[in-house]
Amino acid sequence: MGSKNKAKKTKEENKSKNIDSMDDLKAEDHMEQLQRLQEKDPEFYEFLKEHDKELLEFDEDSNEDVEIDEEEEETDLHNIEHLTRAAEKDLPSKNTITSTMVDSWCNAIQGNANLGAVRSLMRAFRTACHYGDDSGDDNTTKFSVMSSSVFNKIMLFVLTEMDGILRGLLRLPSSGGKKETIMDLMTSRPWKNYNNLVKSYLGNALHVLNQMTDTEMISFTLRKLRNSSVFLAAFPALLRKYIKVALHFWGTGGGALPIVSFLFLRDLCIRLGSDCLDDSIRGMYKGYVLNCQLVNATKLQHIQFLGNCFIELLRVDLPSSYQHAFTYIRQLAMILKEALSESTKKKEIFRKVYQWKYVNCLELWAGAICAYSSEGDLMPLAYPLSQIISGVARLVPSACYFPLRLRCVRMLNRIAASTGTFVPVSLLLLDMLEMKELHKPPTGGVGKAVDLRAVLKVSKTTLKTRAFQEACVFSVVEELTEHLSQWSYSVAFFELSFVPAVRLRNFCKSTKVDRFRREMRKLIHQINSNSEFTNKKRATVSFMPNDLEAASFLEDEKKSEASPLSQYAATLRQRAQQRNDTMMESSVLIGEKSSIFGNKMEDDVDDDDDSSHGKEARVFNSSWLPGRDSKINPNEEEKKVKTKKKKKQKEPQEQTALDEDVVEDFVLSSDEDEDGSISDPTDAEDVESEKRNRKMHIKRQKPPVDSLKKKRKFQEQKSKKRKRVNRA
Structure with missing residues (x-):
């Protein structure tokens, strides 16, 4: 019997030991689960810490004296399920990206360059760039929901x-680099490990660029991507x-977006070479032509800006640019x-030449040849273009x-001045x-001032x-003076100016307008005095006209x-500048600053690059999300405020409506010349109109008595209505 009792005791002790070992294993598993929960979902862990501290304060030693029943285990599991359901209601979903998560990733990256945090942040960046796509949230991604902040x-x-x-991971310099460095890097081990991060960053940024509509956000994004x-x-x-995206923003963007897009393209061409330059030149030329379909006075500055950008891009590689210039100039020819061919009908064909698109292309290549006349790469194209x-x-x-012929003359003068030919x-x-139109009397009256720069053709x-x-x-006199002044220091100026001086004298004899006659006589006088100026110096020289010394004739006088x-x-x-300024009602800037191509615009861009995060935060702090949310107008609150203001302004507008009934009529004064003196008309009609205009002055109509009475009655009726409303 004793042996049997001992055997039973040993069995019971072994069972208790097995139970204790099982309890220990469960306790260890439970603690590991809690640790994993704290790492994966810290917010849910904090929730359990507030609502069920006993579950988190699980002690391994307490299991020695506690017997676990199956019923208690079932109740504990039921309680845990209930808590998780409540947490799911109170807390955001598991895929939600919170501000604390982003801050933790950013701190880990800035502190010790944690690679896991970089990968998590790039997944969140992909979610941000693809948020609201029509395809919906992808279940395979780790994150899918976020707020605007x-x-x-x-x-x-x-x-x-x-x-x-990325440069730190790939062991590259902090800035710069060219195509050769990337080609060498692609065979290294860091590139094989981290090229997916580079591709993810560039691909997702491109996607969000196509989704954005705000010009400031697009400008900021392109400015930062320019470094990469x-x-x-x-x-x-x-x-x-x-x-393709940068070319689209350059040709159609507003604000600072065109200049930022151009700088992005220019950096690409400098760093990557011919792989990018050829496509960029073709795309910018096509964009320039599309913007030159219709031209007016307000669009001239924007077209000039686009042309300056294109000419600046040619500087990256002038030998390669020569090939493109030769091809496009040949197309124009x-x-x-x-x-010009006799076999075709000129009425149908000449319109291809006499249009803004063709003329602006000529001006573009004329500007390119003038800009790089000292380089010598584009000089061979000066003769065929002329x-x-x-x-x-x-x-x-x-x-x-x-007007079109005058534009052509200006282009030729520019080419001659820059090339010295x-x-x-x-x-x-x-x-x-x-x-003959200049010799007939002006039967159409005075007419409006014509801006010859903004038109190619005028009506009858x-x-x-x-x-x-x-x-x-006046335009002919200005351009002829510009042409002759270029050769006013030449040894052969007397022979060169002889024919123009004779034909100008004939025009003075044939015209009946005193203003034209006076203008021509001034020019003839200047030509004669310049001939005397060169002939005095020419009498003292001993070289022949075909000698090389003739090129240095009057060189000192030319510099001064x-x-x-x-x-x-x-x-x-x-x-001419004063006349053009008076024609322009106001100075127009296309897209605020986009037409300014110079130091001022470059300073603004540099200031933006060196700005603090406060300014950058204002750019991206407009509660904007791509995709579905972008379709919603973000300025709804501003519209509500405007409607409220309009409602408040209605009442005072009704009161001031009667004040506006008093109209002031202004009568035009006499027509005067640009210098302030009254012109001398030659025709009888002009003399009579001149006399009538001198008698007319600015007049104001006195408000009639009836309108004042109506105004008083209206104000009395309105005050009575207000009193009735107050009494009610």
């Missing part, structure tokens, strides 16, 4: 810091897409050749296309003076106005601009 925080940190993080543009050498497909421009000017010798411009200008009624005739004659024609040309430029 979290979106702004992720975008701001990633766009600002990710370039430095060298990585696109490893991804040709992404490179083509980035070029083929179009002109088709228009021949094309001269052919365009002579294509249709009609007075209606007088002689271009026969005087014959084109003198032929304009012999048109405009041809008969005095304002158009004056603009034509001492010739009479140079001084007269400077005064005419000032007069």
